[in-house]
Amino acid sequence: GAVVSQHPSWVICKSGTSVKIECRSLDFQATTMFWYRQFPKQSLMLMATSNEGSKATYEQGVEKDKFLINQASLTLSTLTVTSAHPEDSSFYICSASRLAGKPDTQYFGPGTRLTVL
């Protein structure tokens, strides 16, 4: 149990376009969903935290108008990278914590590789 999926697994887009990434908890309801960004050979950096029905909480330095995060339900969160540029190319990983379970355990999705040309 506790499976998190992401779609797409990889995407290539042109500079200036927007890209949407979906994160789903397949077999549990998620209290909170988290979005991370990971550049090559670096660590995971938390971008924002989302909860169903409320606005996402962004970490310092993350542009909320550029990275739109929405949690539509207890099983779905989306990250939209608006007007993407080459410097946004990265590995984006989501995670979710269970509604009924230890709140500090996060289950990670497989990640989405974004390449902006």
Added chain:
Amino acid sequence: GENVEQHPSTLSVQEGDSAVIKCTYSDSASNYFPWYKQELGKRPQLIIDIRSNVGEKKDQRIAVTLNKTAKHFSLHITETQPEDSAVYFCAAINDYKLSFGAGTTVTVRA
């Protein structure tokens, strides 16, 4: 916010030897310390975790120790095998947010 430091950044060990990775954290309110293994292009996998009310935890060849006073925790892998080669991240949770260390690239030489 929480700041997690991890050392070393790279570690090469002979198959069968032990590997030790050390981390420190800054916020005494952090109370949960997971360790993740990440292979190239894959998601981080939880390999072991420890909570602040425990000093040591072991799971087969993997063990973690925690010193709350010193704000220090370590990962120990014994009898290393080639499949242990990966990047390992320590992390600390504070207010449900995970802060990761910079990572340690472990290479197990056959």
